[in-house]
Amino acid sequence: MKKFKKIKNGNVTSPDGFIADGIFAGLKSAGEDKLDLGILISEYPCEWAATYTDNKIKSSSIDYCKEVKGKIKGIIVNSGSANCCVGEQGLIDARNITNKCEEIFQSKSPFLMSSTGVIGVEIPVGLIISSIEKFSPDISGGERFSRAIITTDSKTKNVSVEVNSKNGSYKIGGVAKGSGMIHPKMGTMLSYITTDADISSRNLTKILRKSVKNSFNQIDIDGDTSTNDTVVVMSNGASGNKIDTKEDIDKFQDALDYVTQYLARLIAEDGEGISHLITVEVKGAKNENDALEVSNAVVSSSLVKTAIFGKDPNWGRIMMAIGNANAEILRDKIKIYVNGIQIAEEGKSISFHYQSVLSALNKFQIDIVIDLGIGDGRGMAWGSDLTEEYVIFNSAYTT
Amino acid sequence: MKKFKKIKNGNVTSPDGFIADGIFAGLKSAGEDKLDLGILISEYPCEWAATYTDNKIKSSSIDYCKEVKGKIKGIIVNSGSANCCVGEQGLIDARNITNKCEEIFQSKSPFLMSSTGVIGVEIPVGLIISSIEKFSPDISGGERFSRAIITTDSKTKNVSVEVNSKNGSYKIGGVAKGSGMIHPKMGTMLSYITTDADISSRNLTKILRKSVKNSFNQIDIDGDTSTNDTVVVMSNGASGNKIDTKEDIDKFQDALDYVTQYLARLIAEDGEGISHLITVEVKGAKNENDALEVSNAVVSSSLVKTAIFGKDPNWGRIMMAIGNANAEILRDKIKIYVNGIQIAEEGKSISFHYQSVLSALNKFQIDIVIDLGIGDGRGMAWGSDLTEEYVIFNSAYTT
Numbered sequence: 001m002k003k004f005k006k007i008k009n010g011n012v013t014s015p016d017g018f019i020a021d022g023i024f025a026g027l028k029s030a031g032e033d034k035l036d037l038g039i040l041i042s043e044y045p046c047e048w049a050a051t052y053t054d055n056k057i058k059s060s061s062i063d064y065c066k067e068v069k070g071k072i073k074g075i076i077v078n079s080g081s082a083n084c085c086v087g088e089q090g091l092i093d094a095r096n097i098t099n100k101c102e103e104i105f106q107s108k109s110p111f112l113m114s115s116t117g118v119i120g121v122e123i124p125v126g127l128i129i130s131s132i133e134k135f136s137p138d139i140s141g142g143e144r145f146s147r148a149i150i151t152t153d154s155k156t157k158n159v160s161v162e163v164n165s166k167n168g169s170y171k172i173g174g175v176a177k178g179s180g181m182i183h184p185k186m187g188t189m190l191s192y193i194t195t196d197a198d199i200s201s202r203n204l205t206k207i208l209r210k211s212v213k214n215s216f217n218q219i220d221i222d223g224d225t226s227t228n229d230t231v232v233v234m235s236n237g238a239s240g241n242k243i244d245t246k247e248d249i250d251k252f253q254d255a256l257d258y259v260t261q262y263l264a265r266l267i268a269e270d271g272e273g274i275s276h277l278i279t280v281e282v283k284g285a286k287n288e289n290d291a292l293e294v295s296n297a298v299v300s301s302s303l304v305k306t307a308i309f310g311k312d313p314n315w316g317r318i319m320m321a322i323g324n325a326n327a328e329i330l331r332d333k334i335k336i337y338v339n340g341i342q343i344a345e346e347g348k349s350i351s352f353h354y355q356s357v358l359s360a361l362n363k364f365q366i367d368i369v370i371d372l373g374i375g376d377g378r379g380m381a382w383g384s385d386l387t388e389e390y391v392i393f394n395s396a397y398t399t
Numbered sequence: 400m401k402k403f404k405k406i407k408n409g410n411v412t413s414p415d416g417f418i419a420d421g422i423f424a425g426l427k428s429a430g431e432d433k434l435d436l437g438i439l440i441s442e443y444p445c446e447w448a449a450t451y452t453d454n455k456i457k458s459s460s461i462d463y464c465k466e467v468k469g470k471i472k473g474i475i476v477n478s479g480s481a482n483c484c485v486g487e488q489g490l491i492d493a494r495n496i497t498n499k500c501e502e503i504f505q506s507k508s509p510f511l512m513s514s515t516g517v518i519g520v521e522i523p524v525g526l527i528i529s530s531i532e533k534f535s536p537d538i539s540g541g542e543r544f545s546r547a548i549i550t551t552d553s554k555t556k557n558v559s560v561e562v563n564s565k566n567g568s569y570k571i572g573g574v575a576k577g578s579g580m581i582h583p584k585m586g587t588m589l590s591y592i593t594t595d596a597d598i599s600s601r602n603l604t605k606i607l608r609k610s611v612k613n614s615f616n617q618i619d620i621d622g623d624t625s626t627n628d629t630v631v632v633m634s635n636g637a638s639g640n641k642i643d644t645k646e647d648i649d650k651f652q653d654a655l656d657y658v659t660q661y662l663a664r665l666i667a668e669d670g671e672g673i674s675h676l677i678t679v680e681v682k683g684a685k686n687e688n689d690a691l692e693v694s695n696a697v698v699s700s701s702l703v704k705t706a707i708f709g710k711d712p713n714w715g716r717i718m719m720a721i722g723n724a725n726a727e728i729l730r731d732k733i734k735i736y737v738n739g740i741q742i743a744e745e746g747k748s749i750s751f752h753y754q755s756v757l758s759a760l761n762k763f764q765i766d767i768v769i770d771l772g773i774g775d776g777r778g779m780a781w782g783s784d785l786t787e788e789y790v791i792f793n794s795a796y797t798t
């Protein structure tokens with residue numbers, strides 16, 4: 001029996017008891033269909049967990065989230081300004097905005113806040129506060145919320161799954177916002193995940209950390225980590241399914257991993273500038289950590305990225321990138337495959353059919369499989385190639 | 400009194416007792432003025448020290464160097480093939496080639512060997528062995544040696560200094576080979592440093608590590624570390640100057656730092672594709688290590704590189720890169736200057752004259768100064784911007 005199934009056109013309001021909205025508040029220059037302020041609300045206060053950027057310079061909106069204790073009512077997200085490097089005002093603004101959300105939506109539980117946009121520009125706090133009463137959140141609002149949090153993304157990123165359970169079923173919904181490779185100025189990665197299962201914050205924290213390590217942390221667009229990256233998971237228990245046994249937690253972990261990896265892949269493949277989605281699967285590593293390190297090193301290498309853009313089956317560059325990973329490597333055990341065709345064995349080139357590999361490199365998706373030949377560790381990473389458009393876009397962008 | 404002076408047109412054969420040559424052996428396709436095999440020899444056996452790439456997948460030529468014990472006679476360097484990922488044959492080839500050098504030059508001391516070129520292709524060992532007798536090394540050969548070790552570098556990289564000493568003077572000569580940003584396929588960084596001072600291997604090792612940490616390890620072109628990077632320093636004592644007191648060692652360290660930083664900068668600024676040389680000076684760090692980490696993080700950021708290519712005074716990207724460094728950071732203490740103009744204070748933007756900064760960004764050399772405001776640690780890094788030509792060159796290169 002399949003443990004879970006994907007819901008068609010699902011999003012963060014697919015799980016019971018969640019409503020959302022997205023509006024145009026005027027934070028960005030107006031454009032057709034452009035929303036810039038989103039809200040996600042749960043009918044019942046939620047257990048929650050979050051992970052934030054490793055960058056030592058963090059958005060004030062993240063500083064604010066770290067102050068929040070106990071259950072939360074929802075999240076407000078603005079685009080247009082990162083609320084970062086603006087001094088003490090950033091934290092004051094976040095407190096005032098979320099207080100207004102509590103007032104308007106008559107909640108005793110606090111709201112979280114995220115921001116994305118230009119670093120070093122104060123957020124227009126008056127404009128945001130006066131816009132909060134214009135929200136009309138409802139159960140069809142998940143799609144509008146996903147539109148409000150994107151910046152230069154070419155499409156919204158939504159997913160939802162339904163998980164079978166001893167007490168019927170429960171749902172998990174997810175949304176993400178992430179620049180494709182041509183948009184690193186707006187490079188923040190944001191993701192919000194809802195569930196109507198009933199899980200403690202303590203368990204959510206453990207499950208989320210494990211899931212993020214195997215999904216969002218394994219994407220590479222341009223090697224830079226934003227000041228604003230945030231992933232939040234909220235559990236409101238509306239389905240009546242309590243998740244507290246090892247079996248139920250493992251099942252939830254599998255479903256959440258599906259959701260986060262689905263969104264991670266959508267982020268990696270977004271962006272007009274890219275010509276290839278690159279997936280790297282590492283097996284035979286000493287352990288899972290080594291597999292994650294190696295797959296991440298390969299997908300992050302500028303030389304591998306440019307080789308794939310140029311359709312060059314340059315396995316030497318892949319070997320170089322493997323050797324740069326912080327992992328146990330035995331050069332003479334390594335096997336490499338590109339879209340199913342083996343191109344290296346025992347750390348050396350093998351005679352492969354050059355035209356077949358060239359033809360494989362004409363596909364949009366390039367699957368690199370690396371067998372390190374040491375142990376049982378497995379891991380995946382997702383990335384894009386490096387194209388001329390990336391450079392042109394990023395150099396042409398003016399503050 | 401100045402401690403040392405730069406010698407006009409100096410190179411590795413400027414110090415007494417060193418001879419060198421570079422020839423065309425046919426390892427690369429012939430071209431006007433193209434040399435591909437170099438040799439550097441000392442009249443007297445040398446104390447020596449070396450640092451090699453951190454990449455876990457190393458060239459067999461490096462595996463061979465690590466076997467060498469005791470004093471050395473010289474170094475042979477080939478371009479065209481990296482002698483890497485070729486199985487056990489690579490080490491056998493290196494032993495045979497260096498044995499032939501000992502035979503031809505009647506030495507009881509061994510030779511080192513370095514290789515640079517394509518990964519995964521065996522070196523033409525017969526061709527190299529039969530070419531060794533064609534070398535005619537002499538004291539004018541330093542320039543020919545520098546031509547033989549370059550690959551797609553646009554110019555040779557040589558320097559030499561003369562250091563005042565209690566017993567007259569001694570000299571240090573240096574040569575480097577490093578791809579500009581458009582040549583990462585041939586991305587190996589090689590450098591050889593000669594001196595006629597008399598220093599023990601033990602002291603040379605300490606001095607070299609310190610010097611490399613502050614020079615070659617602080618250059619970033621494209622973030623990838625080659626399988627073949629090597630820096631060797633050789634001391635033959637021909638000047639009769641023994642360097643063993645703290646005062647003399649400090650003076651030698653200063654002169655060697657000048658040589659390695661001079662060569663590091665030449666590597667960073669080479670390459671047709673680059674439009675800016677970027678220098679990053681960090682002061683006010685908690686310690687020297689933190690300053691090196693922060694300057695390296697800024698010069699390595701794709702977003703900082705593309706902003707400078709696009710002449711965009713985007714201080715938010717510099718803040719983002721600072722925050723990604725493995726160092727102690729207090730956001731609200733940071734000051735940033737670009738070519739002498741302050742653009743951030745207390746971690747926030749200040750009103751700067753936009754046109755002045757734009758005009759500063761029209762210069763080839765962009766000097767970023769960052770004051771972390773915490774302690775006395777200082778450090779430098781050198782790099783290039785990221786241009787469309789980089790991507791085009793690297794994707795067009797075919798194996």
